[in-house]
Amino acid sequence: GENVEQHPSTLSVQEGDSAVIKCTYSDSASNYFPWYKQELGKRPQLIIDIRSNVGEKKDQRIAVTLNKTAKHFSLHITETQPEDSAVYFCAASQTDSWGKFQFGAGTQVVVTP
Amino acid sequence: KAGVTQTPRYLIKTRGQQVTLSCSPISGHRSVSWYQQTPGQGLQFLFEYFSETQRNKGNFPGRFSGRQFSNSRSEMNVSTLELGDSALYLCASSLETSDYNEQFFGPGTRLTVL
Numbered sequence: 001g002e003n004v005e006q007h008p009s010t011l012s013v014q015e016g017d018s019a020v021i022k023c024t025y026s027d028s029a030s031n032y033f034p035w036y037k038q039e040l041g042k043r044p045q046l047i048i049d050i051r052s053n054v055g056e057k058k059d060q061r062i063a064v065t066l067n068k069t070a071k072h073f074s075l076h077i078t079e080t081q082p083e084d085s086a087v088y089f090c091a092a093s094q095t096d097s098w099g100k101f102q103f104g105a106g107t108q109v110v111v112t113p
Numbered sequence: 114k115a116g117v118t119q120t121p122r123y124l125i126k127t128r129g130q131q132v133t134l135s136c137s138p139i140s141g142h143r144s145v146s147w148y149q150q151t152p153g154q155g156l157q158f159l160f161e162y163f164s165e166t167q168r169n170k171g172n173f174p175g176r177f178s179g180r181q182f183s184n185s186r187s188e189m190n191v192s193t194l195e196l197g198d199s200a201l202y203l204c205a206s207s208l209e210t211s212d213y214n215e216q217f218f219g220p221g222t223r224l225t226v227l
Contacts, residue, residue: 001172006155032214043203043218044156089155093214099144099161099207100169101216106155 002027004092006104013080013111021107023090024072030092033073034101035064039086047088048075080111115139117206117219125225131192134222138185138206144168145187146216147179150201159202162187163209191224199226 003026013019025033031052036044050057050064050073057064061080066073077084087108091101118137126132138145146169147159158171162181179189185206191198201223205216 034215036218043220045218046215049215091156099146099163099209099216100158100171101146101156102158103148103156105153 002030002092002094002102004090004102004104006090006107008107009105010108011110013109015080015082015111015113017080019075019077019080019084019109019111021075021088021090021109022072023074023092023104024070025092025102026071027092027094028068028071029094030102031095032093033064033066034091034093035075036089036091036103037086038089038106044089077109080109082111082113085109085111117204117217119202119204119219119222121222122220123223123225125227126194127227128194128196130194131190132194132224133188133190134202134204134224136187136189136204136206136219138187138204139208139217142206142208142217143185144207144209145181145185146205146207147187147189148203148205149173150203150221151199156203159189194226196226199224 006023034049037047038044063076087106090104093101146161148156161169181187201221203221205218
């Protein structure tokens, strides 16, 4: 089955700096890769996603890149702000396995003013 | 539209007991997935239901089971509770079209097994 590894487990950045979180997946059939943000005590919420027919996607300060050959994808947050502090999860799923997402273990991001 | 709701929000049980958790998806969503979240383990997939059928299953023992009703509401049951079952149980619903498969999570049920 699919296995998703996520690094680093914790990430401390100064406000205004960039943050990068990397994930690798094992199943080449995976073709949908969402990223979720979970603030303390709250439910995970989708912040950006990418499909396997796209190499990069941007949404304001957030971008995701996908390298299908190497089976890895990354989340980039630029100009970090204190409200970016949260746990971020990457996930992978396949078109014929909708509803079954394999999540990474999460990255605790702390943005210090 | 109302979001995904889960009941109860908190549960305290003792070892050996059983528990039933409930999840009401967003109106119109037919796919409901369940996850177990523990510190350091992230979200572990339990199972997914679509139109009252279990379509996908994770690697959890048979003590974990679920079902889905005709109105897409779903329940999960854990029998013979163990201390290690203490976790946040999240459900997520999805509209599931060919182009769009965002999962919307509920607030979770915090289960504590004593």
